Amino acid sequence: MMFPSTTAGSLPKPSWLAEPNKLWPQWRLAGGDLAQGKLDATLLAVKWQEDAGIDIVGDGEMARQHFVHGFLEFVDGIDTAHKVEMGIRADRYKAMVPVVRGALSLKGRVHQTEARHARAHTRRQLKITLPGPMTISDTVADAHYGDKRGAYQDAVDARLFGQTGYQGPPQRPRPRREPAPGRVGFGGVVLGLGSMGMAIGATAVVVHPGDSPGQLTFGAAVLTILIWVVIAVINVSYARHR
Numbered sequence: 001m002m003f004p005s006t007t008a009g010s011l012p013k014p015s016w017l018a019e020p021n022k023l024w025p026q027w028r029l030a031g032g033d034l035a036q037g038k039l040d041a042t043l044l045a046v047k048w049q050e051d052a053g054i055d056i057v058g059d060g061e062m063a064r065q066h067f068v069h070g071f072l073e074f075v076d077g078i079d080t081a082h083k084v085e086m087g088i089r090a091d092r093y094k095a096m097v098p099v100v101r102g103a104l105s106l107k108g109r110v111h112q113t114e115a116r117h118a119r120a121h122t123r124r125q126l127k128i129t130l131p132g133p134m135t136i137s138d139t140v141a142d143a144h145y146g147d148k149r150g151a152y153q154d155a156v157d158a159r160l161f162g163q164t165g166y167q168g169p170p171q172r173p174r175p176r177r178e179p180a181p182g183r184v185g186f187g188g189v190v191l192g193l194g195s196m197g198m199a200i201g202a203t204a205v206v207v208h209p210g211d212s213p214g215q216l217t218f219g220a221a222v223l224t225i226l227i228w229v230v231i232a233v234i235n236v237s238y239a240r241h242r
Helices: 031-051 068-073 110-119 134-135 152-162 185-206 217-241
Strands: 056-057 075-088 093-106 126-127
Touching: 031 056, 031 075, 031 093, 031 110, 068 134, 110 126, 134 217
Parallel strands: 056 126
Antiparallel strands: 075 093
């Protein structure tokens, strides 16, 4: 499989579960019926995707009234009962949003129930979509920390996602230049020529130790061979471990 298929995450909720075609739909069930209805809709979403041939299925976000606000239901310090109007995405549009009124902390595992339910009913790869720190901080009003791009953002990063403050972009390792196939690098040329010179010089000293050529003895022959073998091993080792 070259390109596995998936969806963005959110799928239309059944009309018996929530109001259709609305950004913040009202639930049409309550209490235990709502809890069971969310699980039933999650199972339907998984089967819809399987029937469509989707490779990586999701929960369809059926248990959430809103992508971000569904996450916030698992966060302490959020006031969802007294929403305020706020500009979203640099005031591209306005919406009624929850307000941070206390220190942020997670109540428990976010979307654990529907994730486990979906996992139990499919053998395909499963994904659960979650909003990131920037999306959360940009979709919730702050009345506690007082510094939207400082303390508030740091609290969202650390308390909800276990991240420390922004330390700049990650350092990327410098790419290593590899010689093209069939070409010898500059270092290899220098090592090869130097080794060749050393081998020739050492051979000349062993074979002709004085001013006049001497008779090549067995010991000199063995020593000459050893010199060339050692230098060859050094060159091969360098080539293999570059």
